[in-house]
Amino acid sequence: MEALDDLCTTRARGRQLCETLSFMILRVNQRAWGANGSASATAMEDSTAELEAGTVLLLPELAFRVLLEERVHFSPSIAAAKNVSFDPSTGRIGGARVEGGEQDALAAMLQRFSDSAEALAQALLPRYRGRLERARASFRPAEIAGRKTTWRHDDTRLHIDSFPATPVQGRRILRIFTNVNPEGRPRSWRLGEPFEDVARRFAAALRAPLPFSGELLRLVGITKSRRSAYDALMLQLHDAMKADVAYQEQATQTAVDFPAGATWLAFTDQVSHAAMAGQYQLEQTFLLPVEAMERPGQSPLRILERIKKRRLV
Numbered sequence: 001m002e003a004l005d006d007l008c009t010t011r012a013r014g015r016q017l018c019e020t021l022s023f024m025i026l027r028v029n030q031r032a033w034g035a036n037g038s039a040s041a042t043a044m045e046d047s048t049a050e051l052e053a054g055t056v057l058l059l060p061e062l063a064f065r066v067l068l069e070e071r072v073h074f075s076p077s078i079a080a081a082k083n084v085s086f087d088p089s090t091g092r093i094g095g096a097r098v099e100g101g102e103q104d105a106l107a108a109m110l111q112r113f114s115d116s117a118e119a120l121a122q123a124l125l126p127r128y129r130g131r132l133e134r135a136r137a138s139f140r141p142a143e144i145a146g147r148k149t150t151w152r153h154d155d156t157r158l159h160i161d162s163f164p165a166t167p168v169q170g171r172r173i174l175r176i177f178t179n180v181n182p183e184g185r186p187r188s189w190r191l192g193e194p195f196e197d198v199a200r201r202f203a204a205a206l207r208a209p210l211p212f213s214g215e216l217l218r219l220v221g222i223t224k225s226r227r228s229a230y231d232a233l234m235l236q237l238h239d240a241m242k243a244d245v246a247y248q249e250q251a252t253q254t255a256v257d258f259p260a261g262a263t264w265l266a267f268t269d270q271v272s273h274a275a276m277a278g279q280y281q282l283e284q285t286f287l288l289p290v291e292a293m294e295r296p297g298q299s300p301l302r303i304l305e306r307i308k309k310r311r312l313v
Contacts, residue, residue: 024055025191025256028124031061032102033116035123048127049172052298054194057124062176064282070109074182074280076142078106082149082178083140083283086110088118091277099264110137111283115285117163118261131292132174135285142189145277155275157242158192158251160300161268167227170301170313172288173269179260181280186257192272193252196303201247202240203307206233211310228313230301234269241272269300 039176047057066074078084078097085094086107093107114137122129144156151157161173179187187202191199199206214227243249255276258264266273290299305312 011040012258021290022107024053024309025058027051027060028054030059030060030120033062033064034119038257038286048294049123051125051267052293052295054267056191056264056271059263059265060259060261062120062178062263064113064180064263066109066180066182066242070105072137073106073109077278079139079141080122082142082147083138083275084110086114086137086139087132087138088114103227110139112172113178113282114284115139120176121265121286123126123249124265127294128288131289133171133287133289134249136227137282137284140283141279143277143279144275146258150265151242152239154242154266157248158190158253158272158274159199159238159241160195160234161271162231162238162272164235165222167231168226168269169226169228170230170290170299172267173284173291174265174288174291176263176265176284176286177258178282179258179280181260182281184260185278186259187278187281188255188257189277190253190255190274192274195270195272195300197239198241198272199300199307202237205227205240206236206304206308208308208310211240213311225267229310230304233304233308233312234300247297270298 006162008158026047045204051057052310073139076172080097084096084106085260086092087094088111091107091111093103093160096103096106114134117137118134121132125132162168163173177187181187189231193201209227209229214223214232215230233265251272253272290296290301293299301312
């Protein structure tokens, strides 16, 4: 990936550490979706610390192998919206336009990817073993560039991740992505400012929710569980970032391409990011309790609590 290599100017523990302005990308030599990869114990320990600091971990040699019979799924028409979702705990698939045996085959591909992502997380991040909760996986067959949507759902705008219907109540959002574009096209992102800089920039606009409003949202079915004050503030921050056109244009940010056949992971509740272009991506979400972190003070929960000077969960 020439664009990334041009940015890499320093060395750290045998891996390339790329830092330009406000973000970092750490290249890790992992070639397998499990414990038989080539990353050393030291590399894995360092990866955890870098990840918690807001770094994107790039595994450029780790491709997810799509089987020949699975190529039939590579069409935007397979999804009812921008992605097909998959629940690995139940095997249920959502957002797909296919039925019967074709849906079963699509679910099998997503199950295989979800299992691979789980194996990778366990191998690369041993500190989190037994604490990561595997959430939904997704397949994104639609082209990002040019897709018409509302500003709130426009992922080409810088944002941090927060879930309106499924509150995390302070838990971290860890995501593993892999670019499976069959034509070799990259996945183009922009990476923005560190989380604390973003949170302080918009802090005055972040309002505490009304008492008992989080429980009321659950009771009327708007959310699947109680929305904590933390969830409310993170949703406000997500929206404030996307709604501010001047911020989108002027914020410190850098473009980066993730090549086809590469995998990367990040705490997307912390890393300011925007997906600008690309088609055909697989994604697995995990949730992690803050207390399972090596440095809990770097979590968005603890940062927002310091800024607001109150407990948020």
